[in-house]
Amino acid sequence: MTATAVRPTGPAPSGQPGEPGRTVRMPFAKAITAGLRAALAGDENVLLMGEDIGALGGVFRVTEGLQAEFGENRVVDTPLAESGIVGTAIGLAMRGYRPVLEIQFDGFIFPAYDQITTQLAKIHFRTAGRIDLPVVIRVPFGGGIGAVEHHSESPEVLFAHTAGLRVVSPATPQDAFTMIQEAVASPDPVLFLEPKGRYWEKGDVDLDAPVGVGAAARTLDHAAVARQGSDVTVVAYGPTVHTALEAAKTAAEEGTSIEVVDLRSVSPIDVPTVVASVRKTGRCVVVHEAPTFHGPGAEIAARVTEECFYALEAPVLRVGGYHAPYPVAKLEHHYLPSVDRVLDAVDRVLAH
Numbered sequence: 596m597t598a599t600a601v602r603p604t605g606p607a608p609s610g611q612p613g614e615p616g617r618t619v620r621m622p623f624a625k626a627i628t629a630g631l632r633a634a635l636a637g638d639e640n641v642l643l644m645g646e647d648i649g650a651l652g653g654v655f656r657v658t659e660g661l662q663a664e665f666g667e668n669r670v671v672d673t674p675l676a677e678s679g680i681v682g683t684a685i686g687l688a689m690r691g692y693r694p695v696l697e698i699q700f701d702g703f704i705f706p707a708y709d710q711i712t713t714q715l716a717k718i719h720f721r722t723a724g725r726i727d728l729p730v731v732i733r734v735p736f737g738g739g740i741g742a743v744e745h746h747s748e749s750p751e752v753l754f755a756h757t758a759g760l761r762v763v764s765p766a767t768p769q770d771a772f773t774m775i776q777e778a779v780a781s782p783d784p785v786l787f788l789e790p791k792g793r794y795w796e797k798g799d800v801d802l803d804a805p806v807g808v809g810a811a812a813r814t815l816d817h818a819a820v821a822r823q824g825s826d827v828t829v830v831a832y833g834p835t836v837h838t839a840l841e842a843a844k845t846a847a848e849e850g851t852s853i854e855v856v857d858l859r860s861v862s863p864i865d866v867p868t869v870v871a872s873v874r875k876t877g878r879c880v881v882v883h884e885a886p887t888f889h890g891p892g893a894e895i896a897a898r899v900t901e902e903c904f905y906a907l908e909a910p911v912l913r914v915g916g917y918h919a920p921y922p923v924a925k926l927e928h929h930y931l932p933s934v935d936r937v938l939d940a941v942d943r944v945l946a947h
Contacts, residue, residue: 622659624767624794626943627733629802630775631658631695635665638693639780642679645697645733654699655735655794660898677707681732685715688728693779699734701766702745708753715784718758727782731775736764736944737834737884738931739792741924748921749885755788755862755894761863764788764833769799770859777807777815785815790834814867818865820872827876827941828872830895831882832858835932839882842937853941861891870902877908878944882932886916909947912940 621629636639637761645656649672652659662670673680677698704711707772711732718726738747755762759782765771771789778785807814820844821836831839836857843853856872858864873879879899881892892913899911914932922930 600769617742619802620797620799621799622770622789623765623768623797624655626771626798626800627775628659628661628787629800630772631661632664633684634695634776635661635669636823638779639718640691641689641693642668642750643695643697644673645671645685645732646673646675646680646699648672648697653697654906655791657733657757657789657794658697666848677703677705677783678710681707681710681715681730684730685710685718685728686729687784689726693729693731695731695733697733699735700742700746701734701748701750704732704734704750708806710787711754711760711784713865716757719783720759724899725828728784729779729782730784731778731781731787732785733775733787733789735791735794737790737792738921738927739790739834741927743924744921747927749883751786751788751861752885752889752891759784760817760862761860763860764790765859766790766831766833766836766857767822768800768803772800772802772858772860773804773806774815779892781815782806783786788833792834793837796837815860816863816865818859818868819857820854820868821857822855824852824876826852826876826896826946827878827880828854828869828876829880829882829937829941830856830858830869830872830892832861832891834839834884835882838932838934839937842934842941845934846938846941851941864895864898866898866902869899873899873903874906877906878947879903879907879911880914880937880940880944881911881913882937884916884931887913887920910943912944914940 648658649662649670656905684696687694754760765774780786839855846853854872865894881895894913914936
């Protein structure tokens, strides 16, 4: 893993569904809802906070029904004040609670940036490990919904650069269900980035899957090989994992074998899993919606170059957003990484 001030995740809260082998097909957003419900049921110190998350259920209805089920003291509607929400959560965490916050949209997180990066991320270090701050900040992020300005940002690198924060993003409903519970169980503050453009995509969710414990469970630290391949490694996370898998499917029809690595965690990075894949394929493309300029792909490319220099057959390429403000809705399809842009990068690394 990369060097960063975070620690291994602990076991998830108890109280998981008890009927063995229950698999339900559900949208990504409802998988998060199910994970939050399990976390609330398993630990009375877990509480949810955010703007309009109670009776309304949030803008994307991720918390729908939870206030009616657990009460207004466990699912709390807050004022429109992101800095106040995070500051209050820090105090609650110091008193033994495990707050889970919702920031309505990615572009609204910046009023809380100071609280997150100068307080939340640093108090554990500042107190020589005496104080844990198990705070989860849920952030719908990325594009693909045709939204107005400040509603389609990808600010993950700003927080990944800050030691003391975990920055994670699930790509499937199953991971959404398990990873939100692992985030709640973590002793570290976690920025939980939810690809809002994928909220309505459905997938199978095993409601009894291991969560953060046992050999069968993947913890927040670990990447996953989403598709095996032999010619090129494509590394992605969150919303672009689906794009990478679609590109791999198309490439296979043309005789090219792409291995897709779902990073899952932007900080820390599971470098060994990425390196093992690149040493096998000899080529690497990194895909994310955030701008490539100083983006997470730059760190991954540097790590791969350091660790795989003698195995690489071509330079590591990046596919991402442009170094420009996120465009208006009519132009976002030009900005976001597409299957064609990923395949173009694959063709370029194969040409070496």
